[in-house]
Amino acid sequence: MTTNPTSTTDPAGAGSAPARAGRREWTALGVLMLPLLLVSMDVSVLYFATPAISADLRPSGTQQLWIFDVYGFVLAGLLLTMGSLGDRVGRRRLLLAGAAAFGAASLLAAYANSAETLIAARAVLGIGGATLMPSTMGLLRTMFTDPAQRAKAIGMWSGVMTGGIALGSVMSGILVEHFWWGSVFLVNLPAMALLLLLGPVLLPESKDPAPGRFDWPSVPLSLAAVLPVVYGLKEIPSEGWNPGYVVSITVGLLFAALFVRRQRTGTSPLIPPALLRGRGFTPSLVLTLVCAFGMMGSAIFTTQYLQSVLGKSPLQAALWSLLPSVLIGVAGPVSAQLVQRGVPRGHVVACGFAVSAAGYALLALAGTDSLWLVLAAAGVLACGAVMVLSQLTDLAMSAAPAKRAGTASSLLETGTEFGGALGMAVLGSIGTAVYRHAMPATAPAEARETLGGALAGAARLPGRSGQALLATAREAFTSGMRGAALAGAVILVLAAVGAAVTLRRTGADRK
Structure with missing residues:
Protein backbone atom coordinates (compact mmCIF):
# COMPACT_ATOMS: atom_id res chain seq x y z
CA MET A 1 0.00 0.00 0.00
CA THR A 2 1.48 3.35 -0.99
CA THR A 3 1.20 6.65 0.74
CA ASN A 4 1.04 10.16 -0.61
CA PRO A 5 1.60 12.52 2.31
CA THR A 6 0.24 15.99 1.90
CA SER A 7 0.50 17.16 5.46
CA THR A 8 2.50 20.30 6.03
CA THR A 9 3.68 19.12 9.41
CA ASP A 10 6.07 16.39 10.30
CA PRO A 11 4.19 13.21 11.13
CA ALA A 12 6.90 12.14 13.46
CA GLY A 13 6.07 15.01 15.68
CA ALA A 14 2.53 13.72 16.29
CA GLY A 15 3.70 10.80 18.38
CA SER A 16 2.89 8.18 15.71
CA ALA A 17 5.31 6.17 13.62
CA PRO A 18 6.16 7.89 10.33
CA ALA A 19 4.38 6.45 7.31
CA ARG A 20 6.66 4.50 4.97
CA ALA A 21 6.88 5.61 1.39
CA GLY A 22 5.72 3.21 -1.30
CA ARG A 23 6.04 2.77 -5.04
CA ARG A 24 4.38 6.10 -5.76
CA GLU A 25 6.93 8.08 -3.73
CA TRP A 26 9.95 6.24 -5.15
CA THR A 27 8.63 6.81 -8.67
CA ALA A 28 8.16 10.48 -7.80
CA LEU A 29 11.75 10.58 -6.56
CA GLY A 30 12.90 9.38 -9.97
CA VAL A 31 10.93 12.20 -11.58
CA LEU A 32 12.52 14.71 -9.17
CA MET A 33 15.99 13.47 -10.08
CA LEU A 34 15.54 14.67 -13.66
CA PRO A 35 15.47 18.42 -12.95
CA LEU A 36 18.15 18.00 -10.28
CA LEU A 37 20.45 16.26 -12.76
CA LEU A 38 19.88 18.91 -15.42
CA VAL A 39 20.35 21.85 -13.06
CA SER A 40 23.68 20.42 -11.88
CA MET A 41 24.70 19.62 -15.47
CA ASP A 42 24.02 23.19 -16.59
CA VAL A 43 26.83 24.38 -14.31
CA SER A 44 29.35 22.72 -16.64
CA VAL A 45 27.42 22.18 -19.88
CA LEU A 46 29.15 25.08 -21.68
CA TYR A 47 32.70 23.82 -21.09
CA PHE A 48 33.09 22.52 -24.63
CA ALA A 49 30.34 24.51 -26.36
CA THR A 50 32.03 27.88 -25.75
CA PRO A 51 34.31 27.80 -28.84
CA ALA A 52 31.38 26.99 -31.14
CA ILE A 53 29.26 29.72 -29.52
CA SER A 54 32.10 32.21 -29.94
CA ALA A 55 32.46 31.36 -33.64
CA ASP A 56 28.71 31.67 -34.25
CA LEU A 57 27.61 34.60 -32.07
CA ARG A 58 30.96 36.44 -31.90
CA PRO A 59 30.54 37.73 -28.33
CA SER A 60 32.95 40.23 -26.85
CA GLY A 61 35.28 39.05 -24.08
CA THR A 62 32.96 40.45 -21.43
CA GLN A 63 29.89 38.90 -23.06
CA GLN A 64 31.61 35.51 -23.22
CA LEU A 65 32.31 35.65 -19.49
CA TRP A 66 28.68 36.52 -18.78
CA ILE A 67 27.44 33.69 -21.01
CA PHE A 68 29.46 31.28 -18.91
CA ASP A 69 28.97 32.79 -15.43
CA VAL A 70 25.53 34.40 -15.30
CA TYR A 71 23.77 31.08 -14.71
CA GLY A 72 25.76 30.30 -11.57
CA PHE A 73 25.53 33.84 -10.23
CA VAL A 74 21.74 34.07 -10.60
CA LEU A 75 21.31 30.56 -9.21
CA ALA A 76 23.39 31.33 -6.11
CA GLY A 77 21.78 34.71 -5.56
CA LEU A 78 18.18 33.50 -5.65
CA LEU A 79 18.38 30.21 -3.73
CA LEU A 80 17.43 31.75 -0.37
CA THR A 81 14.56 33.70 -1.90
CA MET A 82 13.13 30.76 -3.81
CA GLY A 83 13.44 28.35 -0.90
CA SER A 84 11.44 30.68 1.32
CA LEU A 85 8.95 31.41 -1.47
CA GLY A 86 8.32 27.70 -2.01
CA ASP A 87 7.51 27.25 1.67
CA ARG A 88 4.85 29.96 1.28
CA VAL A 89 3.23 29.36 -2.11
CA GLY A 90 3.74 25.59 -2.30
CA ARG A 91 6.84 23.63 -3.29
CA ARG A 92 5.17 21.64 -6.05
CA ARG A 93 3.68 24.80 -7.53
CA LEU A 94 7.05 26.54 -7.51
CA LEU A 95 8.79 23.43 -8.90
CA LEU A 96 6.40 23.22 -11.85
CA ALA A 97 6.66 26.96 -12.51
CA GLY A 98 10.44 26.64 -12.42
CA ALA A 99 10.34 23.66 -14.79
CA ALA A 100 8.28 25.65 -17.29
CA ALA A 101 10.70 28.59 -17.05
CA PHE A 102 13.71 26.27 -17.34
CA GLY A 103 12.27 24.59 -20.43
CA ALA A 104 11.33 27.87 -22.12
CA ALA A 105 14.75 29.39 -21.37
CA SER A 106 16.47 26.24 -22.71
CA LEU A 107 14.57 26.61 -26.00
CA LEU A 108 15.47 30.31 -26.19
CA ALA A 109 19.13 29.57 -25.46
CA ALA A 110 19.30 26.80 -28.07
CA TYR A 111 18.16 29.13 -30.86
CA ALA A 112 19.71 32.38 -29.59
CA ASN A 113 20.92 34.52 -32.49
CA SER A 114 22.92 37.01 -30.44
CA ALA A 115 25.13 37.05 -27.37
CA GLU A 116 22.65 39.29 -25.56
CA THR A 117 19.84 36.79 -26.11
CA LEU A 118 21.96 33.91 -24.87
CA ILE A 119 22.98 35.84 -21.74
CA ALA A 120 19.33 36.63 -21.00
CA ALA A 121 18.34 33.00 -21.55
CA ARG A 122 21.11 31.78 -19.24
CA ALA A 123 19.92 34.23 -16.58
CA VAL A 124 16.37 32.83 -16.81
CA LEU A 125 17.85 29.33 -16.60
CA GLY A 126 19.48 30.44 -13.33
CA ILE A 127 16.12 31.67 -12.03
CA GLY A 128 14.51 28.35 -12.96
CA GLY A 129 17.36 26.41 -11.38
CA ALA A 130 16.99 28.38 -8.15
CA THR A 131 13.34 27.29 -7.95
CA LEU A 132 14.06 23.66 -8.80
CA MET A 133 16.87 22.86 -6.38
CA PRO A 134 15.28 23.74 -2.99
CA SER A 135 11.86 22.56 -4.19
CA THR A 136 13.15 19.06 -4.98
CA MET A 137 14.71 18.68 -1.54
CA GLY A 138 11.69 20.23 0.17
CA LEU A 139 9.35 17.76 -1.55
CA LEU A 140 11.69 14.90 -0.73
CA ARG A 141 11.46 15.90 2.95
CA THR A 142 7.66 15.76 2.70
CA MET A 143 7.42 12.47 0.79
CA PHE A 144 9.89 10.47 2.90
CA THR A 145 8.98 10.81 6.57
CA ASP A 146 10.53 7.48 7.60
CA PRO A 147 14.12 8.29 8.69
CA ALA A 148 15.70 5.26 7.02
CA GLN A 149 13.93 5.84 3.72
CA ARG A 150 14.67 9.56 3.82
CA ALA A 151 18.36 8.90 4.41
CA LYS A 152 18.45 6.53 1.43
CA ALA A 153 16.62 9.04 -0.79
CA ILE A 154 18.93 11.88 0.24
CA GLY A 155 21.95 9.67 -0.47
CA MET A 156 20.66 9.15 -4.00
CA TRP A 157 19.95 12.88 -4.30
CA SER A 158 23.53 13.74 -3.29
CA GLY A 159 24.99 11.26 -5.77
CA VAL A 160 22.93 12.61 -8.66
CA MET A 161 23.83 16.19 -7.73
CA THR A 162 27.56 15.44 -7.65
CA GLY A 163 27.57 13.26 -10.76
CA GLY A 164 25.59 15.77 -12.83
CA ILE A 165 28.42 18.31 -12.79
CA ALA A 166 30.84 15.78 -14.31
CA LEU A 167 28.25 14.51 -16.78
CA GLY A 168 27.45 18.00 -18.05
CA SER A 169 30.88 18.62 -19.52
CA VAL A 170 30.97 15.22 -21.24
CA MET A 171 27.46 15.66 -22.62
CA SER A 172 28.39 19.05 -24.08
CA GLY A 173 31.51 17.63 -25.73
CA ILE A 174 29.62 14.77 -27.37
CA LEU A 175 26.70 16.92 -28.53
CA VAL A 176 28.86 19.71 -29.93
CA GLU A 177 30.97 17.17 -31.80
CA HIS A 178 27.93 15.64 -33.55
CA PHE A 179 25.37 18.47 -33.63
CA TRP A 180 25.36 22.24 -33.13
CA TRP A 181 26.01 24.07 -29.87
CA GLY A 182 22.32 24.71 -29.19
CA SER A 183 21.75 20.99 -28.72
CA VAL A 184 23.33 21.18 -25.24
CA PHE A 185 20.24 23.11 -24.14
CA LEU A 186 17.63 21.07 -26.01
CA VAL A 187 18.36 17.99 -23.88
CA ASN A 188 16.57 19.81 -21.04
CA LEU A 189 13.22 19.83 -22.84
CA PRO A 190 12.15 16.15 -22.61
CA ALA A 191 12.95 16.01 -18.89
CA MET A 192 11.07 19.22 -18.12
CA ALA A 193 8.11 18.06 -20.20
CA LEU A 194 8.04 14.78 -18.26
CA LEU A 195 8.18 16.67 -14.97
CA LEU A 196 5.31 18.95 -16.01
CA LEU A 197 3.28 15.91 -17.08
CA LEU A 198 3.90 13.61 -14.10
CA GLY A 199 4.56 16.15 -11.35
CA PRO A 200 0.90 17.07 -10.73
CA VAL A 201 0.02 13.36 -10.50
CA LEU A 202 2.90 12.00 -8.40
CA LEU A 203 4.12 14.91 -6.27
CA PRO A 204 2.26 16.03 -3.14
CA GLU A 205 1.74 19.73 -2.56
CA SER A 206 3.18 21.03 0.69
CA LYS A 207 3.72 24.44 2.22
CA ASP A 208 3.72 26.32 5.48
CA PRO A 209 0.08 26.59 6.60
CA ALA A 210 0.71 29.94 8.33
CA PRO A 211 3.71 31.53 6.58
CA GLY A 212 3.11 35.17 7.41
CA ARG A 213 3.93 38.01 5.04
CA PHE A 214 6.75 37.57 2.56
CA SER A 268 8.38 37.32 9.10
CA PRO A 269 11.99 36.75 7.97
CA LEU A 270 13.14 34.70 4.99
CA ILE A 271 15.26 32.63 7.38
CA PRO A 272 13.65 32.21 10.81
CA PRO A 273 16.37 32.23 13.51
CA ALA A 274 14.64 29.25 15.14
CA LEU A 275 15.59 27.16 12.10
CA LEU A 276 19.28 27.63 12.86
CA ARG A 277 18.72 26.51 16.44
CA GLY A 278 17.44 23.09 15.39
CA ARG A 279 19.51 20.19 16.71
CA GLY A 280 22.52 19.84 14.45
CA PHE A 281 21.30 22.24 11.76
CA THR A 282 23.97 24.94 12.11
CA PRO A 283 26.86 22.42 12.40
CA SER A 284 25.51 20.70 9.28
CA LEU A 285 25.46 24.01 7.44
CA VAL A 286 29.05 24.87 8.39
CA LEU A 287 30.38 21.38 7.66
CA THR A 288 28.58 21.34 4.30
CA LEU A 289 30.44 24.52 3.39
CA VAL A 290 33.76 22.91 4.35
CA CYS A 291 32.95 19.78 2.34
CA ALA A 292 32.16 21.85 -0.75
CA PHE A 293 35.42 23.72 -0.14
CA GLY A 294 37.34 20.47 -0.45
CA MET A 295 35.34 19.05 -3.34
CA MET A 296 35.49 22.10 -5.64
CA GLY A 297 38.97 23.11 -4.52
CA SER A 298 40.40 20.01 -6.17
CA ALA A 299 38.45 20.36 -9.42
CA ILE A 300 40.36 23.48 -10.45
CA PHE A 301 43.56 21.41 -10.53
CA THR A 302 42.46 18.03 -11.87
CA THR A 303 40.78 19.48 -14.98
CA GLN A 304 43.87 21.54 -15.85
CA TYR A 305 46.14 18.61 -15.08
CA LEU A 306 44.39 16.32 -17.56
CA GLN A 307 44.49 18.87 -20.37
CA SER A 308 47.55 21.05 -19.83
CA VAL A 309 49.95 18.63 -18.11
CA LEU A 310 48.98 15.32 -19.73
CA GLY A 311 47.99 16.93 -23.04
CA LYS A 312 44.52 15.41 -23.31
CA SER A 313 41.99 17.03 -25.61
CA PRO A 314 39.01 18.66 -23.87
CA LEU A 315 36.70 15.77 -24.76
CA GLN A 316 39.29 13.16 -23.75
CA ALA A 317 39.79 14.94 -20.44
CA ALA A 318 36.04 15.02 -19.83
CA LEU A 319 35.68 11.32 -20.59
CA TRP A 320 38.57 10.42 -18.29
CA SER A 321 37.06 12.60 -15.57
CA LEU A 322 33.93 10.42 -15.62
CA LEU A 323 35.84 7.46 -14.18
CA PRO A 324 36.06 8.88 -10.64
CA SER A 325 32.26 9.26 -10.69
CA VAL A 326 31.64 5.52 -11.03
CA LEU A 327 31.60 4.84 -7.29
CA ILE A 328 29.83 8.06 -6.27
CA GLY A 329 26.39 6.46 -6.60
CA VAL A 330 27.08 3.93 -3.83
CA ALA A 331 28.79 6.25 -1.33
CA GLY A 332 25.59 7.93 -0.14
CA PRO A 333 23.52 4.74 0.39
CA VAL A 334 26.47 3.03 2.11
CA SER A 335 26.82 5.88 4.61
CA ALA A 336 23.06 5.75 5.24
CA GLN A 337 23.29 2.01 5.93
CA LEU A 338 26.11 2.56 8.42
CA VAL A 339 24.02 5.06 10.39
CA GLN A 340 20.96 2.82 10.33
CA ARG A 341 23.04 -0.04 11.74
CA GLY A 342 24.01 2.03 14.74
CA VAL A 343 27.26 3.73 13.75
CA PRO A 344 27.12 7.25 15.22
CA ARG A 345 26.42 9.80 12.51
CA GLY A 346 29.30 11.99 13.66
CA HIS A 347 31.66 9.06 13.10
CA VAL A 348 30.33 8.47 9.59
CA VAL A 349 30.70 12.16 8.70
CA ALA A 350 34.19 12.23 10.20
CA CYS A 351 35.05 9.11 8.20
CA GLY A 352 33.81 10.80 5.03
CA PHE A 353 36.03 13.81 5.67
CA ALA A 354 38.95 11.45 6.36
CA VAL A 355 38.32 9.62 3.09
CA SER A 356 38.33 12.93 1.20
CA ALA A 357 41.52 13.92 3.01
CA ALA A 358 43.04 10.63 1.84
CA GLY A 359 42.07 11.62 -1.70
CA TYR A 360 44.00 14.84 -1.28
CA ALA A 361 46.95 12.89 0.17
CA LEU A 362 47.00 10.74 -2.97
CA LEU A 363 46.88 13.87 -5.12
CA ALA A 364 49.91 15.20 -3.23
CA LEU A 365 51.91 12.22 -4.57
CA ALA A 366 51.24 13.00 -8.24
CA GLY A 367 53.98 13.68 -10.74
CA THR A 368 53.74 15.03 -14.27
CA ASP A 369 52.70 11.63 -15.65
CA SER A 370 50.32 10.23 -13.02
CA LEU A 371 47.00 9.80 -14.82
CA TRP A 372 45.71 6.86 -12.80
CA LEU A 373 46.90 8.26 -9.49
CA VAL A 374 45.11 11.56 -10.11
CA LEU A 375 41.91 9.78 -11.19
CA ALA A 376 42.06 7.54 -8.13
CA ALA A 377 42.59 10.58 -5.91
CA ALA A 378 39.61 12.36 -7.48
CA GLY A 379 37.43 9.27 -7.01
CA VAL A 380 38.37 8.80 -3.36
CA LEU A 381 37.84 12.51 -2.66
CA ALA A 382 34.42 12.51 -4.33
CA CYS A 383 33.25 9.38 -2.50
CA GLY A 384 34.17 10.93 0.84
CA ALA A 385 32.38 14.14 -0.10
CA VAL A 386 29.16 12.30 -1.01
CA MET A 387 29.30 10.41 2.31
CA VAL A 388 29.56 13.74 4.14
CA LEU A 389 26.98 15.65 2.10
CA SER A 390 24.34 12.92 2.22
CA GLN A 391 24.57 12.61 6.01
CA LEU A 392 24.71 16.34 6.68
CA THR A 393 21.77 16.97 4.35
CA ASP A 394 19.74 14.25 6.06
CA LEU A 395 20.61 15.66 9.47
CA ALA A 396 19.75 19.24 8.51
CA MET A 397 16.47 18.32 6.80
CA SER A 398 15.48 16.13 9.75
CA ALA A 399 16.21 18.99 12.16
CA ALA A 400 14.16 21.46 10.11
CA PRO A 401 10.36 21.53 10.49
CA ALA A 402 8.59 20.18 7.41
CA LYS A 403 7.01 23.59 6.85
CA ARG A 404 10.52 25.10 6.49
CA ALA A 405 11.94 22.37 4.24
CA GLY A 406 12.45 24.68 1.25
CA THR A 407 14.20 27.32 3.33
CA ALA A 408 16.43 24.70 4.96
CA SER A 409 17.36 23.23 1.59
CA SER A 410 18.16 26.64 0.11
CA LEU A 411 20.46 27.42 3.05
CA LEU A 412 22.40 24.19 2.49
CA GLU A 413 22.70 24.81 -1.23
CA THR A 414 23.82 28.40 -0.71
CA GLY A 415 26.43 27.11 1.73
CA THR A 416 27.59 24.69 -0.95
CA GLU A 417 27.96 27.55 -3.45
CA PHE A 418 29.98 29.60 -0.97
CA GLY A 419 32.14 26.66 0.02
CA GLY A 420 32.91 25.72 -3.56
CA ALA A 421 33.85 29.28 -4.50
CA LEU A 422 35.97 29.63 -1.35
CA GLY A 423 37.75 26.34 -2.05
CA MET A 424 38.67 27.39 -5.57
CA ALA A 425 39.85 30.79 -4.31
CA VAL A 426 41.97 29.58 -1.39
CA LEU A 427 43.43 26.38 -2.81
CA GLY A 428 43.74 27.97 -6.25
CA SER A 429 45.72 30.83 -4.73
CA ILE A 430 48.01 28.39 -2.92
CA GLY A 431 48.64 26.47 -6.14
CA THR A 432 49.31 29.68 -8.06
CA ALA A 433 51.75 30.93 -5.42
CA VAL A 434 53.73 27.67 -5.51
CA TYR A 435 53.68 27.69 -9.33
CA ARG A 436 55.08 31.22 -9.54
CA HIS A 437 57.75 30.45 -6.95
CA ALA A 438 58.82 27.33 -8.86
CA MET A 439 59.09 29.08 -12.22
CA PRO A 440 62.57 30.48 -12.97
CA ALA A 441 63.00 34.25 -13.15
CA THR A 442 64.37 33.86 -16.69
CA ALA A 443 61.04 32.50 -18.00
CA PRO A 444 58.79 34.85 -20.00
CA ALA A 445 56.46 36.97 -17.85
CA GLU A 446 53.28 35.29 -19.13
CA ALA A 447 54.77 31.85 -18.40
CA ARG A 448 55.50 32.85 -14.80
CA GLU A 449 51.86 33.83 -14.28
CA THR A 450 49.90 30.73 -15.34
CA LEU A 451 50.36 27.36 -16.96
CA GLY A 452 48.15 28.54 -19.84
CA GLY A 453 50.53 31.44 -20.40
CA ALA A 454 53.44 29.00 -20.42
CA LEU A 455 51.74 26.82 -23.03
CA ALA A 456 51.17 29.84 -25.25
CA GLY A 457 54.74 31.07 -24.75
CA ALA A 458 56.25 27.65 -25.45
CA ALA A 459 54.36 27.44 -28.75
CA ARG A 460 56.18 30.56 -29.95
CA LEU A 461 59.67 29.37 -28.97
CA PRO A 462 61.83 27.24 -31.28
CA GLY A 463 62.48 23.54 -30.73
CA ARG A 464 64.15 22.61 -27.45
CA SER A 465 63.59 26.02 -25.85
CA GLY A 466 59.82 25.60 -26.11
CA GLN A 467 59.98 22.02 -24.88
CA ALA A 468 62.15 23.02 -21.91
CA LEU A 469 59.77 25.83 -20.92
CA LEU A 470 56.81 23.49 -21.24
CA ALA A 471 58.44 20.82 -19.06
CA THR A 472 59.37 23.38 -16.42
CA ALA A 473 55.87 24.86 -16.35
CA ARG A 474 54.21 21.46 -16.09
CA GLU A 475 56.47 20.50 -13.20
CA ALA A 476 55.76 23.84 -11.50
CA PHE A 477 52.00 23.39 -11.91
CA THR A 478 52.20 19.87 -10.49
CA SER A 479 54.16 21.23 -7.53
CA GLY A 480 51.43 23.82 -7.00
CA MET A 481 48.78 21.10 -7.15
CA ARG A 482 50.69 19.07 -4.57
CA GLY A 483 50.97 22.08 -2.27
CA ALA A 484 47.26 22.83 -2.53
CA ALA A 485 46.46 19.14 -1.98
CA LEU A 486 48.45 19.09 1.26
CA ALA A 487 46.59 22.19 2.46
CA GLY A 488 43.26 20.59 1.49
CA ALA A 489 44.16 17.39 3.33
CA VAL A 490 44.98 19.30 6.52
CA ILE A 491 41.71 21.27 6.36
CA LEU A 492 39.64 18.12 5.85
CA VAL A 493 41.38 16.27 8.69
CA LEU A 494 40.52 19.19 10.97
CA ALA A 495 36.95 19.04 9.64
CA ALA A 496 36.81 15.33 10.50
CA VAL A 497 37.78 16.07 14.09
CA GLY A 498 35.36 18.98 14.22
CA ALA A 499 32.51 16.84 12.90
CA ALA A 500 33.06 14.07 15.44
CA VAL A 501 33.18 16.51 18.34
CA THR A 502 30.48 18.97 17.24
CA LEU A 503 27.86 16.44 16.22
CA ARG A 504 28.35 14.53 19.47
CA ARG A 505 27.99 17.69 21.58
CA THR A 506 24.79 18.76 19.84
CA GLY A 507 23.23 15.34 20.26
CA ALA A 508 23.04 15.03 16.46
CA ASP A 509 25.37 12.04 16.56
CA ARG A 510 22.42 9.73 17.07
CA LYS A 511 20.28 8.71 14.13
Missing part, protein backbone atom coordinates in the same frame (compact mmCIF):
# COMPACT_ATOMS: atom_id res chain seq x y z
CA ASP A 215 9.70 39.76 3.54
CA TRP A 216 10.38 41.48 0.21
CA PRO A 217 13.14 43.84 1.51
CA SER A 218 15.20 40.76 2.41
CA VAL A 219 15.33 39.70 -1.26
CA PRO A 220 17.64 42.52 -2.50
CA LEU A 221 19.61 42.25 0.73
CA SER A 222 20.24 38.54 0.12
CA LEU A 223 21.26 39.21 -3.48
CA ALA A 224 23.59 42.00 -2.40
CA ALA A 225 25.13 39.67 0.18
CA VAL A 226 25.57 36.58 -1.98
CA LEU A 227 26.48 37.86 -5.44
CA PRO A 228 29.51 40.10 -4.62
CA VAL A 229 31.06 37.42 -2.42
CA VAL A 230 30.56 34.61 -4.93
CA TYR A 231 31.80 36.84 -7.77
CA GLY A 232 34.97 37.84 -5.92
CA LEU A 233 35.75 34.31 -4.81
CA LYS A 234 35.27 32.87 -8.29
CA GLU A 235 37.48 35.47 -9.97
CA ILE A 236 40.40 35.30 -7.53
CA PRO A 237 41.75 31.88 -8.72
CA SER A 238 42.28 33.14 -12.28
CA GLU A 239 42.92 36.85 -11.73
CA GLY A 240 44.64 36.87 -8.31
CA TRP A 241 43.86 38.99 -5.26
CA ASN A 242 42.90 42.06 -7.25
CA PRO A 243 41.78 44.91 -4.95
CA GLY A 244 38.50 45.08 -6.86
CA TYR A 245 37.65 41.50 -5.93
CA VAL A 246 38.59 42.08 -2.30
CA VAL A 247 36.30 45.13 -2.25
CA SER A 248 33.53 43.03 -3.83
CA ILE A 249 33.82 40.40 -1.10
CA THR A 250 33.91 43.07 1.61
CA VAL A 251 30.79 44.77 0.26
CA GLY A 252 29.00 41.43 0.14
CA LEU A 253 29.94 40.68 3.74
CA LEU A 254 28.61 44.08 4.86
CA PHE A 255 25.28 43.37 3.17
CA ALA A 256 25.35 39.89 4.73
CA ALA A 257 25.56 41.52 8.17
CA LEU A 258 22.55 43.70 7.29
CA PHE A 259 20.68 40.65 6.03
CA VAL A 260 21.37 38.72 9.23
CA ARG A 261 20.25 41.68 11.33
CA ARG A 262 16.95 41.85 9.45
CA GLN A 263 16.38 38.12 9.88
CA ARG A 264 16.89 38.45 13.62
CA THR A 265 14.61 41.46 14.05
CA GLY A 266 11.96 41.03 11.33
CA THR A 267 8.46 39.73 12.06
